Amino acid sequence: MTENILTVLKEQAADSISVLEGALRLKKDSYVHTLRTLDLLGSDAAANGETESSTAGLRISADELHCQVHYDLGGIFFQQGCTDQPAYEKARDHFRMTKELLKKLDVTVHLHVDEKRLAGYWNACKALTGDCDLADPHMTQYDQINSLIRAHNYQAIIEAFIKDNSSRSLPSHFRRSVLRELLYKVQQGESGLDEVCHKLCVCNAVRDALEGGVLSIRFQQLLLKPNKCMVDFMLEVCTRSLDRDQPSETSRRNTAGFLKTLCENLEDLSLVFTITSHKLFLELLRDEDRKVLMEQMRKRSATINLSAKPLPSFYDIPGTEPSLLLFILLCPDVQFGDSLPAASASVSIGQLEQQLVLFLDPRRIRQILIELHGMAERPFWRVNSKWDVPSDYINVVLAIKDNLTKDLVYILVAKGLHCISIKDFGHARQLFSACLELVTEFSPKLRQVMLNEMLLLDIRAHETMAAEGSKERPPPDLVSRVRGYLEMRIHDVPLRQVIGEECVAFMLNWRENDYLTLQVPPSLVMNNPYIKLGQLLASTCKELPGPKESRRTAKELWDVVVQICSVSVQHKRSSDGRLGLIKQRESSLGIMQRSKFITFVKKLRVSADIEKMISTCEPLVLTVFSSFSQEPLVLTTLISLFDDIVNEVAAEHLSIWPSSLPNIQTVDVEAVAVTVKELVSYALTLNPNNQSWLVTQADIYFVTNQYSAALSFYLQAGAVCSDFFTKPLPPDVYTDQVLKRMIKCCSMMNCHTQVAVLCQFLREVDYMTAFKALQEQNSHDAMDSFYDYIWDVTILEYLTHIHHKRGEMEKRQIAVSPQGLVFQAVVKAIGQTELNSSNPEEVLQLAAQKRKKRFLRAMAKLYF
Helix, strand or coil, X not given: CXXXXXXXXXXXXXXXXXXXXXXXXXXXXXEECCHHHHHHHCCCHHHHCCCCCCCCCEEECHHHXXXXXXXXXXXXXXXXXXXXXXXXXXXXXXXXXXXXHHHHCCXXXXXXXXXXXXXXXXXXXXXHHCCCCXXXXXXXXXXXXXXXXXXXXXXXXXXXXXXXXXXXXXXXHHHHHHHHHHHHHHHCCCCCCHHHHHHHHHHHHHHHHHCCCCCCHHHHHHCCCCCHHHHHHHHHHHHHHCCXXXXXXXXXXXXXXXXXXXXXXXXXXXXXXXHHCXXXXXXXXXXXXXXXXXHHHHXXXXXXXXXXXXXXXXXXXXXXXXXXXXXXXXXXXXXXXXXXXXXHHHCCHHHHHHHHHXXXXXXXXXXXXXXXXXXXXXXXXXXXXXXXXXXXXXXXXXXXXXXXXXXXXXXHHHHHHHHHXXXXXXXHHHHHHHHHHHHCCCCHHHHHHHHHHHHHHHHHHHHHHHHCCCCCCCCHHHXXXXXXXXXXXXXXXXXXXXXXXXXXXXXXXXXXHHHHHHXXXXXXXXXXXXXXXXXXXXXXXXXXXXXXXXXXXXXXXXXXXXXXXXXXXXXXXXXXXXXXXXXXXXXXXXXXXXXXXXXXXXXXXXXXXXXXXXXXXXXXXXXXXXXXXXXXXXXXXXXXXXXXXXXXXXXXXXXXXXCCCCCHHHECHHHHHHHHHHHHXXXXXXXXXXXXXXXXXXXHHHHCCCHHHHHHHHHHHHHHCXXXXXXXXXXXXXXXXXXXXXXXXXXXXXXXXXHHHHHCCCCCCCHXXXXXXXXXXXXXXXXXXXXXXXXXXXXXXXXXHHHHXXXXXXXXXXXXXXXXXXXXXXXXXXXXXXXXXCCXXXXXXXXXXXXXXXXXXXXXXXXX
C-alpha cells in the first residue's frame, strides 16, 4: 500500500512542483478564511458592509508565502539531486531566497521553516555545487574543508584536522566522511593519496582518543605495518593536539592511554622505544606506569612467537586483537569509529545491506555491520522488515546502548529464529552461539534469554529427528535442561510462552511421566497452565489400565477441558422487559485459552504412549458433546444444530469420563466442535492409519452433512484393519451403527443400489430399507454393476420382482443369471449354486464374505 501511494505521489510530483513555482509569481498578499469570514459568507453583505472577498480574513503576506514555498521547493530539488546533479543548484537558489526572505520578515508566525535544517541544507548545497569562496569571512569550517578537497590542497586538510583536535568543532562523523571520500578516490585510481589517507586516519584516531572514544579498525590496520615516519607523525599530532595553554586533565589522561595502547600493539621494539623516549610520553605517564609497561614489553619480547596463531573466535578479525574487538563491540557508551577494510569504501550501502540480508555467517554479519556503521549512523536492524524478534525480547534488545551491538544482537536473534522455522538447525546454532558469546560479557538478562532460545532450538532439533523416524532418546543433559527451565525462578528475565509449551510437550513425548506426576514442584503446577495440563494428561494415561473408580485424575482433566471450552454469559433486558441471554467471550476460568490448548496438543508426537494420550485427550472433548444429549436444557438454536453430533460422534475411552455436565449453558458447543475437528485432523497427520481416529473423523463429516467425505473415511477405517479388504473385518470396526451411517451416506447421495448391498452387512438384514432403495428409479450409481454383490436371496427375489413389474427384462436376466450371482470357481467345485439355502452354513458365509470384500474394494475405488 505504501509503495502504491509513493508511486502515485512520484507521478504527480511534477504537477505539484509546477503549482508551487506558480505560487512564486503571486505578488499580492493572500487572505485565509477565519470563523468570522466564514460566517459572513452566509450573512447579508448589505447589512454589514462586508463580503466574502473582504480583507477581513487572516492576512498572509506574499513574502511569507514565498519564503515557505522556496523552502519546500529547495527540499524537493535537494532530494532529486542524487539522480540529477543540476537539481542541487536549483535547491541552492531556493534556499538562498529562503534565507534572504527570513531576514526580511519581522514576524514568522505562519511559517514552518526549520532554521537549523535550512542551515544544513545550505551548507550541503554549497559543498555539492562548489559555491564556496575561501575569501568569504562568513565561510564555515565545512565550507573550508570542502573547498580544500576541490582544490586538492590535501596538506591544508591535514593541518585543519590537527587544529580541530584542539578546538574539536568538527563532528567526528564529518571527519570520517572526508576520509572515506579520499579513500574512494584511491579506489578509483587517483595516485598520491595513500599517505594523505594514512595521516588523516591518524588525526581521527588521536581525536577519538582525546574524547575517550574507541580507536577505529582502520587505524588498527595501520599498526599492522608501521614505520618510523608514521610513528613520528602520530607523536607530532598528539603533541600539537595538546598544544593549548592548559589542556584538561581528561585530555592528558586519554592521550597517555593512547600512547600506552600504541606501545602494546606495536611489535617492532625499536618503534616502541621511539614512543617511550619521546618528551610527551615521559611527561604524561607516571614512573610506575612506565615501569609496568616496560616490564610487559620485556616479557612479550621473550615469549613472542610470530608463527603462533590464536584459536578462532567470534571476535577474530585477521590481524586484530580479539580483546580490542570485544571492547569495540561491548562498550555501551562509546561511538564506534571507522569502517573495516579500505576496500569497503567503494561498496555502496545498498550492496552491504543486501549482503546483510543474505549472509548467515556470524563473523561476516558482524563485519558488514561494522562497515555500515562506518558509512552511516542509523538502525540497520530495520533493513529487512521480515526480521522478527519476539515481542517478549524486543525491549531488552533495543535497550542496548551501543548501536552496533544492538544491531548485531537483533539480527543474530532474528536470523536464528528464521533458521529454526525452516529447520536449518546448524546455522541457527551458529547464530545463537555467536549471540550468546557476545551478550555474556555485558548482559546477564540477555545471556539467559539466549540460553532459553538455545534450549528451544535443541528441543525442536531432537523432535524433528524423532518425527523423521529416529528412535534415539534425548541425552540426559537435554532432559536436565528442560527440567531446569520449568523450575527457573528469575523474575526479571523475559520468558516466551512457546518455550514452556515445548518443554512440557517434550516431557510428554518422551514419557517423562514420573517427573510430571511425582517430581514437579507443586508451585509450578499452580502457576504454569501447561505443566498443569501436562500433569493431568500424564496421570490420566497412567490410570487408564486401572479400575474405573481409581481414575480420579480423569475427572479433574474433564473439568479443566470443560472450563477451557466454556464461555462467560450475561443477561440483558430487552425493550419489552424480558431477559435475554447474550454470549460474550471465552470464560476466564479456564487455565488457558482454547486456541492455546489446541496449539499445545498439536505439539504432541505419536509414540506408543502418546498415541494413547491423544486418543484420550481427543475423546474427552467429544464426550462433552455426548453429555449434552442427557441434558434437558438444550434450548438454544446453536446447541440444536449440534444435536446430531452429541448423539452420534464416537471415540475410545468414553467410559472414564463423567456422563453429564452440571451447567450446560456455559459450554460453547460451537467451540467444542471446532476443537474436535482440529484435534482429530492433527491426530491423523501423526498416524493416518489409526482406525479409531478415522472413524471419529468420518463421524464428524457425517454429522456435518459431508457424506462423500464421511463415507471415504469409513472405508479407510475398514481398509487399514483388513489389509485393504483382503481379510475379514473386525466386528468392532463396522458395527451396526457405522454401517447405518454408511447406508445413510449412500442414500443421501442417491446411490440406492449401494444402500441395498450395505443392508446385507447388518447383523439383521434391513429389508425395509433395502426394498425402499431398490424402488428408487433415480439412482446415481451403476445399478447393474452392483447386482453381482448381492447374496441375500430375499433381496434378489425382490429385485427380480421389481424389474419384472417394470418390464425391464434385460436387467432381470442380469440379476438372475449365474454370471451375476455365482462365483464360477465355487460352482465348478461343488457343482451347485452357493446361494442355495440347502448349502452348509460355511458355504453360505464364504459366499457372503467374498462378496463383501469385493464390494468394499469397489467402493474404495470410488471414494478414496
